[in-house]
Amino acid sequence: MSYNHTLHVDSLQYTIDNKTILNGIYFTAVTGDVVSISGRNGTGKSTLMKIMFGILKADHSYIRVDHTVITNRYNLNQYFSYKPQFNIFPKHLRVKEVLKSNDTDLTPIQPFINSKIKDLSKGEQQLIQTLYILNLPQPICLLDEPFAGLSPILQEFIAHRIKEKARDKIIIVTDHNTELVSEILTKNLILENGILKEL
Numbered sequence: 001m002s003y004n005h006t007l008h009v010d011s012l013q014y015t016i017d018n019k020t021i022l023n024g025i026y027f028t029a030v031t032g033d034v035v036s037i038s039g040r041n042g043t044g045k046s047t048l049m050k051i052m053f054g055i056l057k058a059d060h061s062y063i064r065v066d067h068t069v070i071t072n073r074y075n076l077n078q079y080f081s082y083k084p085q086f087n088i089f090p091k092h093l094r095v096k097e098v099l100k101s102n103d104t105d106l107t108p109i110q111p112f113i114n115s116k117i118k119d120l121s122k123g124e125q126q127l128i129q130t131l132y133i134l135n136l137p138q139p140i141c142l143l144d145e146p147f148a149g150l151s152p153i154l155q156e157f158i159a160h161r162i163k164e165k166a167r168d169k170i171i172i173v174t175d176h177n178t179e180l181v182s183e184i185l186t187k188n189l190i191l192e193n194g195i196l197k198e199l
């Protein structure tokens with residue numbers, strides 16, 4: 001059963017080594033949104049996702065899901081799932097053991113369905129992670145560079161999957177592949193000089 005959620009992020013501030021990376025981040029999203037966050041390398045896109053998932057502590061932040069203001073960052077993962085840019089799976093697991101769910105069309109990954117995670121390319125590992133994270137039950141899904149290192153066919157596959165999953169989730173994507181993302185996004189945000197602007 002699907003349920004509509006709203007996300008409200010405001011006044012999010014993060015400084016490291018006297019450098020203000022995020023300076024009053026504000027945005028909102030609702031179920032059905034695919035939110036794209038673009039911006040040059042090192043502008044703080046990954047940092048923002050880590051804060052929303054609770055593995056980094058902001059200097060200040062206001063994060064509200066529906067009517068709940070989440071004040072303890074260790075509770076954020078009840079609402080957010082997160083695909084980082086690094087591998088999260090034990091390396092000896094096989095792809096078919098990771099993707100047990102039968103609601104995923106696995107045709108494009110048949111060639112490596114029996115492979116171990118450690119034998120996959122970085123792009124293939126990331127693809128498996130993205131599919132796995134998209135299937136988790138949290139209402140908001142953070143995908144840090146889900147298209148990186150993938151062939152055009154696999155990029156199309158994952159874009160289609162994101163669009164499909166956004167029917168009952170808020171999906172937030174960082175990426176440099178703006179052309180592909182522009183086909184699926186509903187909200188286009190750019191992070192520049194610590195500020196998130198809507199394009």
Ligand SMILES: Nc1ncnc2c1ncn2[C@@H]1O[C@H](COP(=O)(O)OP(=O)(O)OP(=O)(O)O)[C@@H](O)[C@H]1O
Nearest residue numbers: 016017021039040041042043044045046047048174
């Ligand atoms: N532990 C750290 N110590 C010092 N500076 C850091 C640390 N972690 C991140 N930074 C700085 O914070 C900034 C934001 O990094 P972040 O990885 O969030 O950028 P990004 O926009 O995700 O980049 P990319 O597109 O390359 O993934 C960078 O300038 C980086 O150098």
